[in-house]
Amino acid sequence: MKIRSVLTMLGLAAAFVVVVGRPAPAAASATPAPGPISAPVMGWNSWNRFGCNIDENLIKATADAIVSTGLRESGYTYVNIDDCWMASTRDAQGRLQPHPTRFPGGIKAVADYVHARGLKLGIYSSAGTLTCAGFPASLDHEVVDAQTWASWGIDLLKYDNCNNQGRPARERYKAMGDALTATGRHIVYSICNWGLDDPWLFGPEVGGSYWRTTGDISDNWASVTSLLDQQRGLEPFARKGFYNDPDMLEVGNGGLTQTENIAHFSLWALLSSPLLLGNDLRSVSASTLSVLRNADVLAVNQDWGGSQGRLVADNGDTEVWAKPMSDGSAAVVLFNRG
Ligand code: GLA
Numbered sequence: 478m479k480i481r482s483v484l485t486m487l488g489l490a491a492a493f494v495v496v497v498g499r500p501a502p503a504a505a506s507a508t509p510a511p512g513p514i515s516a517p518v519m520g521w522n523s524w525n526r527f528g529c530n531i532d533e534n535l536i537k538a539t540a541d542a543i544v545s546t547g548l549r550e551s552g553y554t555y556v557n558i559d560d561c562w563m564a565s566t567r568d569a570q571g572r573l574q575p576h577p578t579r580f581p582g583g584i585k586a587v588a589d590y591v592h593a594r595g596l597k598l599g600i601y602s603s604a605g606t607l608t609c610a611g612f613p614a615s616l617d618h619e620v621v622d623a624q625t626w627a628s629w630g631i632d633l634l635k636y637d638n639c640n641n642q643g644r645p646a647r648e649r650y651k652a653m654g655d656a657l658t659a660t661g662r663h664i665v666y667s668i669c670n671w672g673l674d675d676p677w678l679f680g681p682e683v684g685g686s687y688w689r690t691t692g693d694i695s696d697n698w699a700s701v702t703s704l705l706d707q708q709r710g711l712e713p714f715a716r717k718g719f720y721n722d723p724d725m726l727e728v729g730n731g732g733l734t735q736t737e738n739i740a741h742f743s744l745w746a747l748l749s750s751p752l753l754l755g756n757d758l759r760s761v762s763a764s765t766l767s768v769l770r771n772a773d774v775l776a777v778n779q780d781w782g783g784s785q786g787r788l789v790a791d792n793g794d795t796e797v798w799a800k801p802m803s804d805g806s807a808a809v810v811l812f813n814r815g
Contacts, residue, residue: 511657511666513718514686516779518633518665518751520555520599521548522725525694525755529561529610532579533587535759540591542758549595551770552779555633555665556591557599557753558584560610567613572625573602588630599633600626604649604670605640614640616649623656623664631664638670646674647683654684667722667751672707677714677721687720687751694724694755696732701741702814708748715785720749729756729765742768743810746778747786747800777808786810 521539523531540556543549562584564574575584588598602622603614615622615636626634636653638646650668657664668680668688676688691707694700704723715721726745728738745752754769761769777800786800786808794815800808 511663511686512681512684514665514720515718516781517720517749518555518667518687518753519551519553519775519778520557520597520752521553521754521758522557522559522599522635524559525696525725525727526730526757531558531561533582536587537590539758540594540596542761543596544594546758546761546766547770548754548758548766551772552775553752553754553769554595555597555599555753557601557633557635558587559601559635560608560637561612562600563602563608563612565612567618571618571621573613573615573618573622583629584631585629592630597632598630599635599665599667600629600631601635601637603637603639603641604646604653605638606642607640609637609639615653616640616642616644619652619656620659623653623660626664627660627662631662633665633667635667635669638673646670646676647679650676650679650685651683658684669722677711681719686718687722689722689724691723694727696727696730698733698737701727701733701737705744705748709788712785712787715749717781720751721785723748723750725751725753725755727755728768729754729761735764735768738765738768740810740812740814742771743774744786744798744812746774747798747808747810749778749781749785749800752778777802 536556536558543553562576562580564576568574591598605614605616608614641649654666657666666685668676668685670676671692672690680688690711691704694704708721708723711721727733728742733741780802782801782803784801786798788796789799790797794813796812796814798810798812802808
């Protein structure tokens with residue numbers, strides 16, 4: 478077996494052979510659109526670095542930076558606006574409207590700008606009455622909101638879980654999946670209910686392409702390793718087209734050392750996670766770019782050999798994680814978590 482070493486953080490010789498079991502795919506069911514995607518989504522999201530401090534200039538400058546830094550060439554195509562893009566009230570027709578000072582030119586103009594650069598635009602709402610930041614959200618407004626986004630040219634929806642009124646997750650997320658399907662536009666559906674109510678079971682059935690498995694990531698090593706550990710046992714639920722989402726990346730945000738950045742990125746790649754950058758790309762350093770543009774690591778993420786990566790050996794602080802590759806080889810991470 479050919480072994481491709483993604484990351485060697487230890488002086489360990491790669492003198493072992495890893496045989497990774499392939500879980501049986503989850504039972505097939507009728508999958509509504511948007512449903513399966515060709516590979517884990519790659520792109521950027523505004524939340525981790527900017528929170529609500531966003532506007533149309535940031536989104537456009539980020540799109541420009543994705544092109545000028547070569548990140549587009551590496552496969553990063555989604556530019557995702559997270560919470561706080563909307564005004565505090567709906568319009569007279571009951572439609573969400575852009576925040577008047579953050580997006581004075583409207584979201585469609587941003588979508589046009591992003592599309593003109595060969596990129597796609599993602600947006601955010603919550604399956605609740607309000608978003609997590611307290612803006613109008615989409616519970617019981619699914620059809621009109623999906624139509625609004627489709628009319629703007631939106632390509633991806635991240636759908637959060639705040640202010641859900643205690644209503645069943647499967648119903649809330651199905652209502653939006655059905656509404657997205659009804660638009661006729663291919664809008665990737667990212668389910669963000671923090672791993673509650675088994676999204677790995679209902680996600681594919683409601684049209685989701687990937688689903689958050691945990692609470693939010695923070696820009697520190699304890700958070701990264703905690704989220705990593707919470708992925709164990711979820712491997713069988715990822716399959717080609719449908720992926721577990723251990724949350725967006727913190728690479729380059731300052732809270733991790735370069736070694737930790739490399740480990741975080743390598744492990745997320747091995748987990749077949751969406752690779753959504755969470756840093757400021759307008760001022761990204763060469764060392765951060767070298768992590769984000771590592772073609773071998775990206776190839777591991779985008780390949781599907783029958784399973785996401787998993788822990789295959791645990792010696793305390795030293796761990797071995799591996800993922801089967803479609804050419805019969807294995808990608809291996811030698812991980813010194815200490
Ligand atoms: C939740 C989500 C985050 C982010 C914020 C926005 O916490 O899990 O990823 O979208 O809401 O308010």
